[in-house]
Amino acid sequence: VFILQDRAIIYVNGPDAKDFLQNLISNDINKVTDNSSCFASLLTPQGKCLFEFIVVKHKSGFFIDCEKTQSNEIFKQLSLYKIRSKVEILNLSNEFVIAAFSYEKFMSFKDSKDYPGYTFKYREDPIFLDPRNKKLGGRLVINLEKLYLSLKKLGLTIEETSEYYRLSHQLGIPQKTTKKLQNKLF
Numbered sequence: 001v002f003i004l005q006d007r008a009i010i011y012v013n014g015p016d017a018k019d020f021l022q023n024l025i026s027n028d029i030n031k032v033t034d035n036s037s038c039f040a041s042l043l044t045p046q047g048k049c050l051f052e053f054i055v056v057k058h059k060s061g062f063f064i065d066c067e068k069t070q071s072n073e074i075f076k077q078l079s080l081y082k083i084r085s086k087v088e089i090l091n092l093s094n095e096f097v098i099a100a101f102s103y104e105k106f107m108s109f110k111d112s113k114d115y116p117g118y119t120f121k122y123r124e125d126p127i128f129l130d131p132r133n134k135k136l137g138g139r140l141v142i143n144l145e146k147l148y149l150s151l152k153k154l155g156l157t158i159e160e161t162s163e164y165y166r167l168s169h170q171l172g173i174p175q176k177t178t179k180k181l182q183n184k185l186f
Helices: 017-022 067-083 103-108 144-154 161-168
Strands: 002-004 005-012 040-043 049-059 060-066 088-091 096-099 119-122 126-131 136-145
Touching: 002 126, 002 161, 005 017, 005 067, 005 096, 017 060, 049 067, 049 126, 049 136, 060 067, 060 136, 096 144, 103 126, 103 136, 136 144
Parallel strands: none
Antiparallel strands: 002 096, 005 060, 005 088, 040 049, 049 060, 096 136, 119 126, 126 136
């Protein structure tokens, strides 16, 4: 398993969370269910990419798995559009962590299915196959306090993250320093 310290979690919940995100992100929030996650972006009014992230259903709201260096900006951007919506936006980057592991390990779980974005729960924590490319493997969004016990129960050992980012680079999926692409891609 690769502990992705450079990823952050923002949590959006409340009665209007689904409609709120539907009006802001580039993908259909209706695709995000207890069994499916999606890749999405926040765009400028002209259609240029500002931020990219993965949206995962969690309890009554949605986790946004994003780059840690951009999490405060995403939080501010979402808060800017909140206005009168009945939503709560929380930056949980200090409480939750993203753990990534191989496609083969993901497929070894009895609840797994072979399609990008497929999501299931381990206890109450979402495990999903990366919606950008299934070769990137699975991801676990978990509370930092439960991380090491859960990794042990899942039979995962912590490895150096450079291997994960090398694979991501080979697949053509930027995950670090995407700020350089901000406002440049349509």
